[in-house]
Amino acid sequence: MFKGCYLLLILLCLTKGDIYGQDSILVFHTLDSARLLPGDTNKVNWLIDKGKAMGRYFDKHKAENPFFQEAIVTSQHLRYFRGLFSVYNELGISKRNKSEYILASDYHEKAVKYAEEAKNDLMLAIALNNTGVDYRRQEKLEKAFGYHFRALQLAEKINDVRNICVAINSIGNIQLSSGKYDEAIAHFNKALLLERENKNSLGTAINLGNIGYAYQGLGKLDLAIEYYKKSLAVNQVLNNSTGLAICYNSLGGAYKEKKDYASALEYLHKALAVNSKVEDKVHEAESYLSIGKLWSLQGKHEEARKNIQASIDLSLLWRFKLMLKDAYKALAEDYKASGDFEKSLGAMDKSLLYKDSLLDENSAQSLAQTQAIYEVDRKDNQIKLLEHDKQLSELRTKRNVVYIISLAGFLLMLTVGGFFYIRHRNLETKKQTLQLELRSLRAQMNPHFIFNSLSSIHRFIWSNNQEEASDYLTKFSRLMRMILDNTQYTFISLNKELESLRLYLDLEKLRCNGIFDYQINVSEEINEEEAMIPPMIIQPYVENAIWHGLVHKSGKGLLEINVTLKGRVLTCIVTDNGIGRKKAIEIKEKKGQTHRSMGMKVTEGRIDLIRKINNTKEANVNITDLEDDAGTATGTEVKLVLPVEFIF
Incomplete structure (x- = not known):
């Protein structure tokens, strides 16, 4: 039934409007x-x-x-983990080809997870390399390096030359972007040697060109030109039009730096000639712009503007916004050099307009991709829950069969058995009722937490630059995935709870501009992976400490979380050096805020239900106002005591 509904949903989506025509009939067939x-x-x-x-x-x-x-x-x-790896790897490549790098990295990280589940080193090396490329495109170079380094170690272990070359070349590109040109050259040379041994001409051409870029970065222009020409020769044998266009443009740039304008123009005109065979017209727009800049340097403003305008016309046609930004900037500089300041200002305004448009577009795209990640994870969790419900249904069916057989075999003990059965059923019903109430309280709390987080991220995006906003969104999407995963279960391991708590504290610390520090101390005798506690049980008290104690404090705040274990009872003490509850209440009353924290209220309800379910008095919360010898408030201490479960 689920599959039928799923395919019907696809049908409704794909047949919207009449843009698909006969092709859609083939798809549905x-x-x-x-x-x-x-x-x-x-x-x-x-x-x-x-x-x-x-x-x-x-x-x-x-x-x-x-x-x-x-x-x-x-x-x-x-x-079937191999299948999941293959699907998510292909989805990641598809998104990367459309420059949706945040989505691409999320899909490829899923491919990494399922390759690990499948215990297949080759698939894992492929997924790691793909994830590294995604993060390099996002300019997260340190993270990209980590993925490529893992891929390199794994590929060397299984002697997979293709992934070794990809990893080494990618590490070289990261070092190239970081300005570590000598290290980049060393990696490109290693990759070049392997590509030549394996007779991969395209890989050889790419690495030769990359070495040229590194030498140009070092200012060794003659060596750069030598390697560009070697790359050009390989591309000529391959008849690779895109590679030829890139090599000609690179040679034009190198000769321009040498101030050999005649040679630079010669190669740039060759790039223009070969660009007619290249599908991606951005290289042609780049060639026109480079030629225009060269004429401008020589004071030939009419020729310069003619070529710059050709680049603008092409970029307008194909919507190359980044190229338009650079072209209008070059045009402004040319007008300025000729003394036409009014036209220079006009061109510069257009350049800045495209710059702002790119920033807005990138921010919107990052937000859209983060929302898409949330939707994908939500759908995955729905599928897992449906499979879980199906398994539970099968287990219930088997249990009912056992009950019937048992009742048939023990007819002589019907009265006694019936009594104990009814008693057991009543206890189970009571426990299930309490469990349902507990789930209901968790369901209240998670939307409350997500709402607060979304409010924070909204404020951060509009008050900070694009790079910080993108980093914040990435951390938030990771936290959302953890919440969606953890809150499916009544109990989770302590290390998962603390991991999500650290991520939450990092986000709040960013949001509050670092006005407080935090420490999480776990007793050495606790095995964090075996101890199990209810999810999201500590966070509301941490949130309360930050927003009612630390944000109003003058000076640096400190939040301490100490976790200890005695027998099967876990104690968590949350201490802050904030303004204390009395002053916090006064501030709330001045602002007209009289409502009680929903997160605190819901969590107290959860603890009360845990106490009832476990039939224990050990689950409780005590809040203490801290004072110095003079009676001045020095903060608040929350002591949370919980019964703990163990995996083994």
């Missing part, structure tokens, strides 16, 4: 064929192959690929 296949790994592989073959069709119409979505559902049902 193929999907109907998929439904007739048995739900095994062969079906998953068939769906993945179809998804790859029809990828351009769905990209063209800006629709999700239903073959990949169906492959995910079937693979999760079968716990």
Whole structure:
């Protein structure tokens, strides 16, 4: 039934309007064929192959690929980790090709997870390299280096030359971006040697060009030109038009730095000639712009403006906003050099306009991709819950069969057995009722926490620059994924609770501009992976300490969380050196805020239910106002005592 609804949803999405025509009939005919296949790994592989073959069709119409979505559902049902790796790896590549790098990294991180589950080193090396490329495109170089370094170690272990070359070349590019040119050259030379040994001409051409870029960065222009020409020679043998255009443009740039304007113009005109065979017209726009800048340097303003305008016209046609920003800036500088300041200002205004447009576009795209990640994770969790419910239903059916057989076998003990059965059923019903109440309270708390986090992220995006906003959004999406995962369970391991708590504190510290520090101390005798506690049980008291104690404090605040264990009882003490509850209440009354914290109220309800379910008095919360010898408030201490479960 679920699959039928899923395919119906795809049908409604893809048939919106009449833009698909006859192609959509083929798509749905193929999907109907998929439904007739048995739900095994062969079906998953068939769906993945179809998804790859029809990828351009769905990209063209800006629709999700239903073959990949169906492959995910079937693979999760079968716990087929190889299939999940393949789907998420392909989805990541698709998003990266559309410059949606945040989404690409999220999909490729899922591919890493499932490659690890499948215990397949080759798949893991591929996924690690792809994730590293995604983060390099986001200019998160340290994170990218970590993924490529892991991929390199793994590829060397299994002697996979292709992934070794990709990892080494990528590490070289990271060092190139960081200005570590000598280290970059060393890595490019290693990759070059391997590519030549394996007779990979395209890889050879790429690494030769990269070495040229590194030498140009070091100011060794003659060496840079030598390597650009070597790369050019390989591309000429391959008849690779894109590679030729890049090499000619690179040679033009190097000769321009040498002030050999004649040679620079010669190569840039060669780039223009070959660009007619290149599908991506950004290289042609770049060539026109470089030629215009060269004429401007020589004081030939008419020729300069003619070529710069050609670059602008091409960029307007293909919507190359970054190229338009640079072209209008070059035009402004040329007008300024000729003394026409009014036109120079006009051109500079247009350059700044495109710069602002790019910033707004990137911020909107980052937010859209983060929201898409949230939706993907939500759908994945729904699928997991449906599978979990199905398993529970099967278990209940088996249990009922056992009950019937047991009752038939013990007719002589019907009276006694009936008494104990009714008593047991009543206890189970009472416990289930309490569990449902506990779930309801958790459901109240999570939207409350998510609402506060979204308010924080909204304020941060509008008050900070794009790079910080993107970093904040990435951390927030990771926290959201942890919350969605953790709150499915009644108990989670202590290390997961503390990991999400650290991430929350890092976000609040960023939001509050570092007005407080925090420390989390866990007793050495506690095994954080074995001790189990209710999820999101500590966070409301931490949030209360920050927003009612520390934010109003003058000077640096400190939040301490100490966790100890005695027997099966866990004690968590949250201490802050804030203004204390009395002053916090006075501030709230001045602002007209009289309502009590929803998070605190819900958590107290959860603790009360935990006490009832476990039939213990050990679950409780005590709040103490801290004072110095003079009776002045020095902060607040919250002591949270909970019964703890263990995995083993």
